[in-house]
Amino acid sequence: xAIAIGGRTRRLRRIVVGQEGVLLAAIVLLFLVVGALNPRFxxxxxxxSIFLGNAYIxxxxxxxxxxxxxxxxxxxxxxxxxxxxTLSGSLAVAGWPIPLSWLVPIVASMAITSVMGFxxxxxxxxxxxxxxxxxxxxxxxxxIVTGGAWISNLPDGYALAQMRPLSVPMPVWFMVxxxxxxxxxxxxxxxxxxxxxxxxxAEAARLAGISRERVVMMVFMVHGLFAGIAAVLFATQLSVxxxxxxxxxxxxxxTASVVGGVSILGGTGTVVGSTLAAVLLAAIGSxxxxxxxxxxxxxxxxxxxxLATVLADLxxxxxxxxxx
Amino acid sequence: xxxxxxxxxxxxxxxxxxxxxxxxLAAILVAALFVLSLQTDRFLTTDNLLNQGRLMAEIGLxxxxxxxxxxxxxxxxxxxxxxxxxxxxxxxGWKNLGLPLELSIALSLLIGTIAGAVNGWFITRVRVxxxxxxxxxxALYRGLAEGISQARSVRGYPDWxxxxxxxxxxxxxxxxxxxxVATVVxxxxxxxxxxxxxxxxxxxxxxxxxFSGLPVDRCKIAIYALSGFTxxxxxxxxxxxxxxTRSDMGTGVELDVIAAVVLGGTSIFGGTGTILGTAxxxxxxxxxxxxxxxxGVKGDATIVVIGSVLILSILVSNWLRARRGVD
Numbered sequence: 322x323a324i325a326i327g328g329r330t331r332r333l334r335r336i337v338v339g340q341e342g343v344l345l346a347a348i349v350l351l352f353l354v355v356g357a358l359n360p361r362f363x364x365x366x367x368x369x370s371i372f373l374g375n376a377y378i379x380x381x382x383x384x385x386x387x388x389x390x391x392x393x394x395x396x397x398x399x400x401x402x403x404x405x406x407t408l409s410g411s412l413a414v415a416g417w418p419i420p421l422s423w424l425v426p427i428v429a430s431m432a433i434t435s436v437m438g439f440x441x442x443x444x445x446x447x448x449x450x451x452x453x454x455x456x457x458x459x460x461x462x463x464x465i466v467t468g469g470a471w472i473s474n475l476p477d478g479y480a481l482a483q484m485r486p487l488s489v490p491m492p493v494w495f496m497v498x499x500x501x502x503x504x505x506x507x508x509x510x511x512x513x514x515x516x517x518x519x520x521x522x523a524e525a526a527r528l529a530g531i532s533r534e535r536v537v538m539m540v541f542m543v544h545g546l547f548a549g550i551a552a553v554l555f556a557t558q559l560s561v562x563x564x565x566x567x568x569x570x571x572x573x574x575x576t577a578s579v580v581g582g583v584s585i586l587g588g589t590g591t592v593v594g595s596t597l598a599a600v601l602l603a604a605i606g607s608x609x610x611x612x613x614x615x616x617x618x619x620x621x622x623x624x625x626x627x628l629a630t631v632l633a634d635l636x637x638x639x640x641x642x643x644x645x
Numbered sequence: 646x647x648x649x650x651x652x653x654x655x656x657x658x659x660x661x662x663x664x665x666x667x668x669x670l671a672a673i674l675v676a677a678l679f680v681l682s683l684q685t686d687r688f689l690t691t692d693n694l695l696n697q698g699r700l701m702a703e704i705g706l707x708x709x710x711x712x713x714x715x716x717x718x719x720x721x722x723x724x725x726x727x728x729x730x731x732x733x734x735x736x737x738g739w740k741n742l743g744l745p746l747e748l749s750i751a752l753s754l755l756i757g758t759i760a761g762a763v764n765g766w767f768i769t770r771v772r773v774x775x776x777x778x779x780x781x782x783x784a785l786y787r788g789l790a791e792g793i794s795q796a797r798s799v800r801g802y803p804d805w806x807x808x809x810x811x812x813x814x815x816x817x818x819x820x821x822x823x824x825x826v827a828t829v830v831x832x833x834x835x836x837x838x839x840x841x842x843x844x845x846x847x848x849x850x851x852x853x854x855x856f857s858g859l860p861v862d863r864c865k866i867a868i869y870a871l872s873g874f875t876x877x878x879x880x881x882x883x884x885x886x887x888x889x890t891r892s893d894m895g896t897g898v899e900l901d902v903i904a905a906v907v908l909g910g911t912s913i914f915g916g917t918g919t920i921l922g923t924a925x926x927x928x929x930x931x932x933x934x935x936x937x938x939x940x941g942v943k944g945d946a947t948i949v950v951i952g953s954v955l956i957l958s959i960l961v962s963n964w965l966r967a968r969r970g971v972d
Contacts, residue, residue, distance in 0.1 A: 394776070396900075446959050447913045449720070449776070453900055457952025465946045572784060579777065617892075618792040624785025628767075631777055 340582030340590075340634075344597040351604055359611040367611075369490070371603050376492030377402075377554040378570075379599035382577035383503045384547030386595040389575075389583045391540045392520040393441060393448035395434075397456035398548055399570030404463050405430045405552030410472040410562040413479045423481060423553050430549030431542050433459070438541025442534040460566050472562040481557040492554050499547070500596040507592060516540055517589070576623055577602055580630045602626070666910035666962045670925045673954075677929065681936030688939050695818060699886070701931040702820035703728075703879035703895075705924070707902045708909075709831040710872035712923045715906055716835075717847040717865060718915025719775040723764060724876045724902060726786035728895030731757040731880035733790040736799030736890030746806060754877040760786055761873020765866035783899070790892040799890040810885025820882045832920035840864070848915030904955050905930050910962060929954070 356363040381398060388395050405426040412422035433455070440451040484491045507513035518526035519536045527533060556562050581598035583590030602623065609616050682689035707724050714721050731753040738749030764782055767773045812819045835841035846854040847861055855861050876895070884890050909926030911918025930951055937947040 440956065444960060445963060446956065449903075450907055450913055450959055451956060453904060453907075454952040454956035456900070457904075457948040457955070461946050461949030461952065465949070572780070575780065576784065579780075615792065615795060617795050618788060620784050621788025621792050624781050624783070624788050627777070627781035627784060631773055631781065632771065635771065635773065 340594045340630075341597060343633075344581065344594060344601055348597065348601050348604060351601070351608060355608040355611055362608060362611040367607060371607050372496075372600070373490050373492050373558065375599060375603035376490075376496040377551040377558070378573055378577060378603070379496045379596045380499055380554060381548050381551035381574045382581065382595040382599050383499060383592045384544035384551075385574050386578040386581065386583045386590055386592050387503075387507070387516055387540050388448070388544050389578050390520045390590050391516050391537055392523070393537065393540070394575070395437065395448065395452040395541075395544065396571050396575075397437070397452040397459055398544075398574055399572075400456045400459035400463070400566045401430060401433060401545075401548050402552045402555055402570060403564075403566035404459050405549055406556035406562055407463060407467055407472065407564040409553055409556045410475060410564070411467075413475055414472060416476075419476065419479050422479065423557075426552055426556075427546060427549030430552060431545035434541045434545030434548065435538070438538040441541065442537035456571075463564065463566060467564040469565055472564055473560065475560060475562075479557060480560070481553060483557065492558065495550065495554060496596060499550070500592055503547075503592045512536075512539065521589070573602065573623075576627055579627055582630070582634065584634060666965070667919070667922050667925060669958070669961060669965075670909065670922065670929060673958075674925060674929050674932070677933060677936065681932070681940065684936070684940040688936050693935070693939075695816075695821070697931050697935050698821040698824070699818040700935075701927060702818070702824045703883050704898065704901050704905060704931070705824045705927045706827055706875050706879050706882075707872070707898065708905050708923050708927050709827060709920065710868055710875050711902050711906050712831070712909070712911055712918055712920060713835065713844055713868045714775075714872060715903075715911045715913060716844045716915060716918045717868065718851070719768065719865065719869075720779060720903070720913070721761075721764065721869060721872050722776065722779040722899045722903075723760070723782040723786055724872060725895040725898035725900075726783045726790065727757050727760045727873050727876035728880045728883065728898055729790040729892055730760060730786045731877040732884050732890050732894040733794045733892050735881060735884055737793055739802075740799045746803065750881055753880065754874060757877025757880070758870050758874040761876070762866055762870035764873070765869030768869065769862040769865045787892075787896075794890075794892040796892060800888060802885075802888065807885050807888065810882050810887070820886075823882075828920060828924055832924075835920050844868070845916060848917075850916075901930065904951060908955055908958050 352363065361367065381402060385395065385398060408429060409422050409426040412425055413419060417425075437448075437451050437455050440446045441448045481491055486494065507516065515526070515531050515536045518529065518531050519533050523533050526536075555567075577599040578590070578595045579598075580602065581590065581592075581595030583595060605622060605626075606616075606619050609619055609622070678689065687693060707728075711721060711724065734756050735749055735753040738744045738752045739746050742749075744752065760782070764775075764779055767778050768775050809819050809823075814822055835844065843854070843859050843864055846857070846859060847864065851861060879898075880894065883894055905926035906918070906923050907913060907926075908929065909918070909922030909924070911922060933950055933954065934947045937950060
């Protein structure tokens with residue numbers, strides 16, 4: 322992509338004016354403005370609650386971004402995270418070794434998204450329909466199995482999300498390391514590039530010898546991995562697990578991906594963008610209270626934000642097309 | 646999409662294809678009716694079925710324009726949020742702005758129509774993909790409903806207001822009449838008018854439709870506006886049925902509606918689908934929910950069955966289509 326002459330400036334320019342740059346600027350601006358209006362916004366406890374409480378959304382948005390880049394969507398991810406968090410907590414309470422109660426939900430999550438991947442890739446069911454069906458199945462099963470009871474009395478040492486290696490909270494470690502790893506994988510590995518190829522132009526990808534079926538299958542499995550990790554982070558951040566599906570979680574995750582610059586048309590976007598967007602969304606949610614706006618307006622703000630991002634993306638594409 | 650040979654009489658072939666899907670659905674419906682009526686004698690009674698018709702009206706109404714939209718290869722995820730916004734505006738206009746209730750109803754229908762038209766305008770003029778546009782307004786319209794209402798509910802409507810949601814006409818729930826009439830009109834428009842044919846043309850090949858001089862953009866804006874209007878109508882019925890207004894009304898309705906439409910054989914890729922199929926889909930979902938609940942399955946557990954039926958029905962119809970393709 323980078324052309325030898327002027328490659329560096331071009332790359333620099335892309336970082337500054339690209340979606341990631343815009344998001345970073347928006348985050349800094351938000352913290353400065355809201356911090357100036359109300360210094361308590363920048364208090365350590367508030368910053369903690371912004372990052373700790375929402376890191377799992379950023380982690381789930383990584384997988385969701387891959388799904389969307391490949392030209393698909395998964396509306397069941399919120400229910401999946403709810404189910405896997407409950408599974409994790411139930412195993413821990415039932416006396417399973419703690420590492421297993423972290424690992425089993427991740428594997429189970431990958432198994433479930435593999436089923437979805439199989440339906441989408443090989444049986445050619447549109448992902449919106451497959452995940453819609455899966456959402457009903459997961460949501461219903463959760464209620465059948467748990468009856469909506471809360472899980473408490475979790476064993477010591479289970480609370481992964483409350484650990485602080487090198488005095489940095491664990492969810493932040495997960496968010497940063499996983500984002501970096503996924504970004505590198507998507508940018509430099511053949512498998513990662515194949516996701517862009519399939520999402521950008523499935524026919525061209527096929528002619529280049531890339532199997533759409535295999536790539537879509539792989540994407541859904543990787544998505545399951547991230548959703549599973551997100552579920553464990555979600556389950557371990559408090560001392561009780563509510564064993565219900567967090568309302569609108571899928572929408573928040575999809576919003577993070579889209580606002581992060583993942584084009585719903587498929588083929589473009591980065592996971593760095595989606596993580597920054599998850600942070601921005603969380604910061605906006607928290608800031609409303611500090612500038613005395615009723616939190617009931619949060620969703621309207623989110624909607625405007627998605628719309629603005631999409632419009633900016635379309636405008637940019639059109640400008641690029643005109644330059645060519 | 647399935648017909649590899651465009652020279653073969655497309656409408657006829659397409660018709661045969663759809664008929665098959667509807668036959669499958671009708672068979673499932675009859676089987677479900679039979680099995681469920683054996684399980685409990687409270688299921689197959691006139692009272693119960695009429696009551697189910699009452700509960701079905703909102704989903705059924707919204708499913709009609711949704712069928713149109715999906716036939717044009719679009720989607721509208723914002724219907725549940727429009728329903729919430731319209732419900733809030735109905736209550737807000739009457740209680741907080743002091744409008745007469747009739748005017749407030751009209752205002753809420755107007756707002757629903759505008760909300761839908763905004764979707765349509767962005768989708769056609771700015772070329773925002775329908776999925777993402779309506780996902781954005783799913784958040785935006787619900788956010789407006791929550792912001793305007795500040796989670797306060799409105800109650801205490803006058804008696805005449807409840808006729809639509811709780812009243813009866815010749816022994817049949819009022820809103821069921823409305824649903825029946827709307828379904829017949831929607832079916833006739835889709836199958837027998839040039840507007841209906843245009844929807845299929847747009848869904849099968851939008852570029853070709855454009856080059857044929859069809860007013861594609863205007864048509865799309867119209868159906869999204871219709872979808873918004875219908876969501877407003879459903880909000881009115883809903884508020885009248887449950888006697889109160891809340892900002893979370895209609896949450897998740899989009900999924901029920903899309904499930905019913907897709908279950909009814911309308912392809913999410915556009916170009917095929919019928920109102921009859923949608924009607925069967927709506928009835929099947931409602932009766933499954935009700936029948937299972939009566940046989941002692943816990944309320945929310947029935948959605949497991951609906952999710953499975955949704956996936957299975959698509960698998961079966963894909964399989965039928967593939968077999969026909971081979972012939």
